[in-house]
Amino acid sequence: MFHIGDLVIYSGQGICRVDDICDKTYKDMTKTYYVLHPIENSQGLTISIPIDNHKIFIDKLMNKAEAEKIIQSFASKGIDWIEKPQTRNQVFHEIVNSGNRMEIAKVANTLLRRKSKMEAKGKKFHESDAKLLTNIQDILFKELAIVLNCSYEEIYDKVDKMIHA
Known part of the structure; x- marks a missing residue:
């Protein structure tokens, strides 16, 4: 309650x-x-x-230890990419709807890495993937910022550095 x-x-x-x-x-x-x-x-x-x-x-809201563990999870690769967009969309949305922040972070990690890879090749990132990533960032990154007493931008920058390390 x-x-x-x-x-x-x-x-x-x-x-x-x-x-x-x-x-x-x-x-x-x-x-x-x-x-x-x-x-x-x-x-x-x-x-x-x-x-x-x-x-x-x-x-x-998650606690500080959970938040720090989630931030560190972006140093690893995330979850496996699913090639078929419809299946990927369904699986990723099920994970997001589960509410498990660590699993949601893994989806965000995977999407961020794929987006970076696509942009480096001059290709467009799939629209449904972009929408899901934005939704995850809007919710998860803001929660991390509140719990860790910093800004959304600081969370984004930390994660971005880990993705591109």
Whole structure:
């Protein structure tokens, strides 16, 4: 159970603050909800999620030791590349949707290495891979930055140096 004021990871929106925990009634059913606001919330988005909803991934932020281990994981090669785009897209999205940050980092690592390789050859990086990579970076790198008390750019630079080492 989360508490008001906690920062959490919410699938699809990234880092959110729990602003309230309250009961809401819809169609004569009362449930307890988390009321979340994304920390980067230019649209004024409010998200209400039943606390017993197990279909949606919501988790506490990682700790500093986990964050440092994830950063170091970018020094290794990542996961195996899947040549067929449709299969790759499905497998990589399943990993991202699992919420396992270390496995998500391995997907990001693989995508970053492939992107670098493609650009070096003057080739275009597949659009679905680029979208997934951007989504992972927006969520994972921002979480790493918050946990490690640094900027998104510092995380990006550290990872980039490891990818190109």
